[in-house]
Amino acid sequence: MQDKPLxxxxxxxxxxxxxxxxxxxxxxxxxFHYVVTATTRVRREGETDGTDYYFLSPTDFENKIRADxxxxxxxxxxxxYGVLKKEVELALNKGEDVIIKVDVQGARTLxxxxxxxxxxxxxxxxxxELAERLTNRNSDSQKDVETRLGKAAEEMKMIEMFDYRVIxxxxxxxxxxxxxxxxxxxxxxxxxxxxxxx
Amino acid sequence: MQDKPLxxxxxxxxxxxxxxxxxxxxxxxxxFHYVVTATTRVRREGETDGTDYYFLSPTDFENKIRADxxxxxxxxxxxxYGVLKKEVELALNKGEDVIIKVDVQGARTLxxxxxxxxxxxxxxxxxxELAERLTNRNSDSQKDVETRLGKAAEEMKMIEMFDYRVIxxxxxxxxxxxxxxxxxxxxxxxxxxxxxxx
Numbered sequence: 001m002q003d004k005p006l007x008x009x010x011x012x013x014x015x016x017x018x019x020x021x022x023x024x025x026x027x028x029x030x031x032f033h034y035v036v037t038a039t040t041r042v043r044r045e046g047e048t049d050g051t052d053y054y055f056l057s058p059t060d061f062e063n064k065i066r067a068d069x070x071x072x073x074x075x076x077x078x079x080x081y082g083v084l085k086k087e088v089e090l091a092l093n094k095g096e097d098v099i100i101k102v103d104v105q106g107a108r109t110l111x112x113x114x115x116x117x118x119x120x121x122x123x124x125x126x127x128x129e130l131a132e133r134l135t136n137r138n139s140d141s142q143k144d145v146e147t148r149l150g151k152a153a154e155e156m157k158m159i160e161m162f163d164y165r166v167i168x169x170x171x172x173x174x175x176x177x178x179x180x181x182x183x184x185x186x187x188x189x190x191x192x193x194x195x196x197x198x
Numbered sequence: 199m200q201d202k203p204l205x206x207x208x209x210x211x212x213x214x215x216x217x218x219x220x221x222x223x224x225x226x227x228x229x230f231h232y233v234v235t236a237t238t239r240v241r242r243e244g245e246t247d248g249t250d251y252y253f254l255s256p257t258d259f260e261n262k263i264r265a266d267x268x269x270x271x272x273x274x275x276x277x278x279y280g281v282l283k284k285e286v287e288l289a290l291n292k293g294e295d296v297i298i299k300v301d302v303q304g305a306r307t308l309x310x311x312x313x314x315x316x317x318x319x320x321x322x323x324x325x326x327e328l329a330e331r332l333t334n335r336n337s338d339s340q341k342d343v344e345t346r347l348g349k350a351a352e353e354m355k356m357i358e359m360f361d362y363r364v365i366x367x368x369x370x371x372x373x374x375x376x377x378x379x380x381x382x383x384x385x386x387x388x389x390x391x392x393x394x395x396x
Contacts, residue, residue: 162389189364189380
């Protein structure tokens with residue numbers, strides 16, 4: 001098949017299951033370079049620095065912004081999130097396919113920076129189910145949940161920016177993983193292959 | 199996901215394994231409407247009329263040409279092959295995904311008639327392996343084999359017309375089937391869906 005590595009961007013509203021999908025991909029043994037996002041948000045229980053996120057202080061993060069070390073970064077709900085250029089470059093240079101997880105705002109930036117990437121939008125089966133997930137997550141206050149839901153409704157309108165959409169059913173993560181893998185396989189069979197330029 | 203049915207066109211040089219791939223898809227339980235091609239060529243051992251092909255007399259075939267009953271048809275190596283419009287229409291009206299197997303010449307015609315279809319090109323790992331397959335098939339004379347090989351080399355140049363290419367390894371048909379299924383899954387996740395018009 002093709003030798004050119006792919007950049008896969010996985011995005012979707014907050015609470016849709018982006019982290020769970022990535023975790024399930026890893027568990028299934030799918031070989032990718034999973035880009036670790038840098039963030040200033042508080043570490044949640046069970047999260048490991050360097051694996052789940054690079055947890056940075058606001059000062060460190062802002063220094064990296066000034067040094068132009070981010071492919072994209074954004075402030076979301078008072079916290080910074082960003083994708084380090086170096087992370088993606090190193091993987092691509094090794095010929096590895098790269099998976100980047102970003103919020104919808106980040107996907108929008110990446111669409112401009114790396115239009116050759118494959119953009120996948122995870123969507124909840126319904127706004128009701130998304131509300132339930134966010135509420136059950138416990139890490140967010142009720143006000144946070146409401147803010148996120150309002151934002152999710154806005155973000156759903158940006159679906160046209162994406163190449164693929166995958167409905168993430170809460171009780172069927174393996175289906176989601178299977179579809180993301182199918183998309184990657186299909187992309188690798190495409191006759192027209194595009195070079196990734198960062 | 200999407201409700202719009204897909205038309206999948208599977209093509210490739212003679213001897214590449216189109217029939218074997220379709221057979222393997224059927225065996226794997228993949229749910230499609232498999233379009234049966236009409237032909238005037240001699241039935242090979244083990245082939246069933248109405249399942250493998252509609253075996254028609256040259257007169258019957260020519261009557262159907264005149265009645266404009268074919269979506270595409272062509273004369274290849276002295277025999278007619280054609281896809282009956284009705285076959286595809288009935289399946290699409292029922293909302294079923296359709297798989298059409300055609301030679302490269304036929305795919306070219308379908309590309310004009312149904313540009314919204316998904317075009318998959320099966321390719322042999324090498325021309326040498328294709329030569330071996332055609333020779334082992336026994337149904338063709340040595341002269342036939344040479345004609346087909348010359349044509350295959352020409353047909354390989356038409357790959358740009360296709361959306362996807364899948365290398366069909368002779369001893370790994372399940373890989374080919376798996377990739378074709380992945381392509382279909384991915385196509386069903388596409389954000390931009392296109393209506394099929396015959």
